[in-house]
Amino acid sequence: xxxxxxxxxxxxxxxxxxxxxxxxxxxxxxxxxxxxxxxxxxxxxxxxxxxxxxxxxxxxxxxxxxxxxxxxxxxxxxxxxxxxxxxxxxxxxxxxxxxxxxxxxxxxxxxxxxxxxxxxxxxxxxxxxxxxxxxxxxxxxxxxxxxxxxxxxxxxxxxxxxxxxxxxxxxxxxxxxxxxxxxxxxxxxxxxxxxxxxxxxxxxxxxxxxxxxxxxxxxxxxxxxxxxxxxxxxxxxxxxxxxxxxxxxxxxxxxxxxxxxxxxxxx
Amino acid sequence: xxxxxxxxxxxxxxxxxxxxxxxxxxxxxxxxxxxxxxxxxxxxxxxxxxxxxxxxxxxxxxxxxxxxxxxxxxxxxxxxxxxxxxxxxxxxxxxxxxxxxxxxxxxxxxxxxxxxxxxxxxxxxxxxxxxxxxxxxxxxxxxxxxxxxxxxxxxxxxxxxxxxxxxxxxxxxxxxxxxxxxxxxxxxxxxxxxxxxxxxxxxxxxxxxxxxxxxxxxxxxxxxxxxxxxxxxxxxxxxxxxxxxxxxxxxxxxxxxxxxxxxxxxxxxxxxxxxxxxxxxxxxxxxxxxxxxxxxxxxxxxxxxxxx
Numbered sequence: 001x002x003x004x005x006x007x008x009x010x011x012x013x014x015x016x017x018x019x020x021x022x023x024x025x026x027x028x029x030x031x032x033x034x035x036x037x038x039x040x041x042x043x044x045x046x047x048x049x050x051x052x053x054x055x056x057x058x059x060x061x062x063x064x065x066x067x068x069x070x071x072x073x074x075x076x077x078x079x080x081x082x083x084x085x086x087x088x089x090x091x092x093x094x095x096x097x098x099x100x101x102x103x104x105x106x107x108x109x110x111x112x113x114x115x116x117x118x119x120x121x122x123x124x125x126x127x128x129x130x131x132x133x134x135x136x137x138x139x140x141x142x143x144x145x146x147x148x149x150x151x152x153x154x155x156x157x158x159x160x161x162x163x164x165x166x167x168x169x170x171x172x173x174x175x176x177x178x179x180x181x182x183x184x185x186x187x188x189x190x191x192x193x194x195x196x197x198x199x200x201x202x203x204x205x206x207x208x209x210x211x212x213x214x215x216x217x218x219x220x221x222x223x224x225x226x227x228x229x230x231x232x233x234x235x236x237x238x239x240x241x242x243x244x245x246x247x248x249x250x251x252x253x254x255x256x257x258x259x260x261x262x263x264x265x266x267x
Numbered sequence: 268x269x270x271x272x273x274x275x276x277x278x279x280x281x282x283x284x285x286x287x288x289x290x291x292x293x294x295x296x297x298x299x300x301x302x303x304x305x306x307x308x309x310x311x312x313x314x315x316x317x318x319x320x321x322x323x324x325x326x327x328x329x330x331x332x333x334x335x336x337x338x339x340x341x342x343x344x345x346x347x348x349x350x351x352x353x354x355x356x357x358x359x360x361x362x363x364x365x366x367x368x369x370x371x372x373x374x375x376x377x378x379x380x381x382x383x384x385x386x387x388x389x390x391x392x393x394x395x396x397x398x399x400x401x402x403x404x405x406x407x408x409x410x411x412x413x414x415x416x417x418x419x420x421x422x423x424x425x426x427x428x429x430x431x432x433x434x435x436x437x438x439x440x441x442x443x444x445x446x447x448x449x450x451x452x453x454x455x456x457x458x459x460x461x462x463x464x465x466x467x468x469x470x471x472x473x474x475x476x477x478x479x480x481x482x483x484x485x486x487x488x489x490x491x492x493x494x495x496x497x498x499x500x501x502x503x504x505x506x507x508x509x510x511x512x513x514x515x516x517x518x519x520x521x522x523x524x525x526x527x528x529x530x531x532x533x534x535x536x537x538x539x540x541x542x543x544x545x546x547x548x549x550x551x552x553x554x555x556x557x558x559x560x561x562x563x564x565x566x567x568x569x570x571x572x573x574x575x
Binding site: 048 | 321322324325326327328329330331332348349354355356359362384385386387389390391392393394396397398399403404407431432433434435436469470471497498499500501503505507
């Protein structure tokens, strides 16, 4: 029945091979497609498995390369099993593999065996943001003098253009401390942090940096990045934390290279 | 499609950002970021580098910085891995535009893609998948090559694949299919000698017969790489195009036979996983260069197809 359908299909246009070849690539329970065989009547099973293996392993490797601290925390076996589920459920939709894995942190959050590590999705979010920043467009960040040239009475109406690499990540956990301790090959010291941590990811030159934002900083910067004026963002910072320090936050965001220009907002 | 409307005569008027290094007769290697500092420390020795186009399709950052440094001192070959010219569906126009932007930006001496496909519907499988060889697929693949060549404004080299299965519906051999593509599109060819060795072993035909049928006059680049061994369902040897080790002896022998017939052709060592230290990869390129140099005296003028 199925083979009769295929016959008609192929006599029709000879271009159905991709539709026939792909369904079993990420589905190990399916038989190899009837459209292929080995040479001289040999079986296609192990031969087709080469493609299955290439697809699955190369995509797991792509996730391992993008999320090295996450893998270091879980161990390679745990990570690869988790990544295999994600690859099969959510294969990439772009040929640019450095764009793959934006849905992986949310997957980790739902992954049953990762529940004892509730901070793991946030570590993965920092790593995904790190890779976004790495490939972001090159722009010269705002120089400190740019702000000094704005008349004080206009400061509150100033709006900022975010650098293409700039990302903010908020965590209920000490995700930056955990990320930083596991991001390289060195020994992992005992992590003393227990408080929530917010991250500012930037790449003013060729180096990606991940900074720990002070209290209220994430609310303040998120507002600026969304296009809010400095006055509105400052209010958001004070609303976010009674310890919010406007001057220190402005200095910090300029040092980090989080923005590329400052302009008078249209009020 | 404004790009198609740009007359080709405008291209030479655009100032070159990089020197037009010749690649004729050279051996090179894949460019791996692990090796960048070692390569830069060598002060432009003889050779060339090949990059996978997709790794440089981000907006900015260290990849572009590194490639510009390399391109300043060396000829560069741009090797596309996922255009899916061998697939039935239309080419991804956004991807093709990104590919053209890289060609314009880095002025590669060689530009190549694969006789394979990797995207179906919207899923990208990240592997070089096989196609049947029929008049219908020939027409489709030729259209895709025409489209790529029109958009980037120059011919590409199309690479023969490593394959593990056959399509019983195929009515042409791979070499017949490739010769027809060259006739129809004017494309050049990238002869991957390891792929010939792997496919010949996997399908039980003679690599030398394949090479005798291959249009060597149209080959603008050669690839050499390592392969791994497995077994098929019948327990017979199945070779995997793994790019994770040194070039096999049998591949070196085939390479020397090809070069003996064709004269020197730019030759690249591919090594994409289990990447060794730079001196080990470089030694492979030095070995290929020695074979090219040995046959350089026999080079006939005008034989270096698709090489600037």
